[in-house]
Amino acid sequence: MGERDRSMSRDHWIEGRHYRTGEPVAVRIAGGVVAEIIKPELERPEADLPWLAPGLTDLQINGYRGRDFNTLPFDEEMVRDITRELWAEGVTSYFPTVITNAPEAIREAVATIARACSRYAEVAGCIAGIHVEGPFISPEDGPRGAHDRSFVRPPDWDLFRRWQEAAEGRIKIITVSPEWAEAPDFIEKCADSGVTVSIGHTKATSEQIRDAVRAGARLSTHLGNGAHPVLPRHPNYIWDQLAEDALSACLIADGFHLPPAFIRTALRVKGDKAMLVSDAVSLSGMPPGTYETNIGGKVVKSPEGKLHLAEQPAILAGSAQMLLWGIERLVAGGLCSLPGAWDMASIRPASFMNLPQAGGLAEGAPADLVLFRREGDRLVLEQTYKRGDAML
Numbered sequence: 269m270g271e272r273d274r275s276m277s278r279d280h281w282i283e284g285r286h287y288r289t290g291e292p293v294a295v296r297i298a299g300g301v302v303a304e305i306i307k308p309e310l311e312r313p314e315a316d317l318p319w320l321a322p323g324l325t326d327l328q329i330n331g332y333r334g335r336d337f338n339t340l341p342f343d344e345e346m347v348r349d350i351t352r353e354l355w356a357e358g359v360t361s362y363f364p365t366v367i368t369n370a371p372e373a374i375r376e377a378v379a380t381i382a383r384a385c386s387r388y389a390e391v392a393g394c395i396a397g398i399h400v401e402g403p404f405i406s407p408e409d410g411p412r413g414a415h416d417r418s419f420v421r422p423p424d425w426d427l428f429r430r431w432q433e434a435a436e437g438r439i440k441i442i443t444v445s446p447e448w449a450e451a452p453d454f455i456e457k458c459a460d461s462g463v464t465v466s467i468g469h470t471k472a473t474s475e476q477i478r479d480a481v482r483a484g485a486r487l488s489t490h491l492g493n494g495a496h497p498v499l500p501r502h503p504n505y506i507w508d509q510l511a512e513d514a515l516s517a518c519l520i521a522d523g524f525h526l527p528p529a530f531i532r533t534a535l536r537v538k539g540d541k542a543m544l545v546s547d548a549v550s551l552s553g554m555p556p557g558t559y560e561t562n563i564g565g566k567v568v569k570s571p572e573g574k575l576h577l578a579e580q581p582a583i584l585a586g587s588a589q590m591l592l593w594g595i596e597r598l599v600a601g602g603l604c605s606l607p608g609a610w611d612m613a614s615i616r617p618a619s620f621m622n623l624p625q626a627g628g629l630a631e632g633a634p635a636d637l638v639l640f641r642r643e644g645d646r647l648v649l650e651q652t653y654k655r656g657d658a659m660l
């Protein structure tokens with residue numbers, strides 16, 4: 269048995285302040301699961317305790333610290349390295365995201381991620397599924413965002429099935445635009461096969477969005493982004509998705525993608541169907557500068573951490589900030605309480621995707637936990653536990 273396997277089999281305790289109540293708690297970990305939560309007898313002042321919260325679940329991560337799932341070729345070790353590095357961001361479950369590309373490239377990317385899951389238990393434990401974003405999206409400038417137009421195409425079930433086969437069934441989310449005539453049929457087949465269909469990068473009409481929901485679409489990908497810079501005041505596809513109760517919504521709360529008024533409105537309208545994603549690209553964790561990427565070519569990372577196309581500064585090229593930052597922004601902006609924002613980035617996406625991590629900080633749930641401190645507006649991560657094992 270390795271180091272980690274040994275600690276898995278040992279009972280141990282984690283102490284912290286419960287992220288919801290602020291009360292000190294001691295959590296007994298047994299077999300990777302939260303076995304018991306009690307009030308501890310503290311040997312240190314309560315205020316010295318770090319906060320204890322469920323590990324973060326990110327439905328959309330393209331890459332991290334100079335590596336990504338869209339620059340081919342990559343290997344199983346790279347998938348493992350990203351998975352490990354994400355622990356430093358409190359992420360214990362995530363969906364690596366493969367975006368619009370040539371069919372063969374998408375196949376290769378999802379196959380490599382699947383092989384990494386088969387080869388490394390720690391990867392399989394953290395990758396809850398693959399998110400394929402595109403290529404069945406809008407070809408139009410604006411809604412297409414930074415996706416490569418030459419690879420955009422209408423929904424194609426046979427093609428998707430071949431990717432799913434290469435992925436050993438691990439594709440769990442697909443982002444698609446309902447503007448294509450093929451969309452309702454494709455969405456229905458995906459939903460029937462257990463794949464969550466998300467609406468995104470779209471210029472769909474009200475009717476097309478309604479039909480997509482009827483066919484089984486359940487989510488909006490980064491709602492409010494991947495859109496035209498200018499839209500008719502109404503109707504438009506943002507109102508349509510906001511108003512559609514059957515759609516949960518993912519939001520990028522990095523401070524650049526959405527203004528506070530939009531986030532506030534989306535939170536009020538969507539309630540517990542609102543979730544945070546990072547949409548982090550490989551430049552997350554990298555210094556400011558101009559970078560050559562395969563996601564839209566030349567991309568600029570500003571000193572404030574904003575990512576945009578070099579030639580079209582109005583078009584964002586994904587996010588360089590992680591979920592912790594999004595939680596901080598929601599709390600600092602007065603848009604959400606800390607427990608509320610934390611849930612939007614942890615148990616809510618886990619619950620949406622039917623992961624056991626939906627149990628959160630509770631007896632019987634996987635011991636995917638993080639300890640952090642609050643320093644002003646910042647949340648400073650202290651430790652990440654995956655199935656009870658300290659990963660940092």
Ligand SMILES: [Zn+2]
Pocket residue numbers: 401413468469489490494
């Ligand atoms: Zn996108």
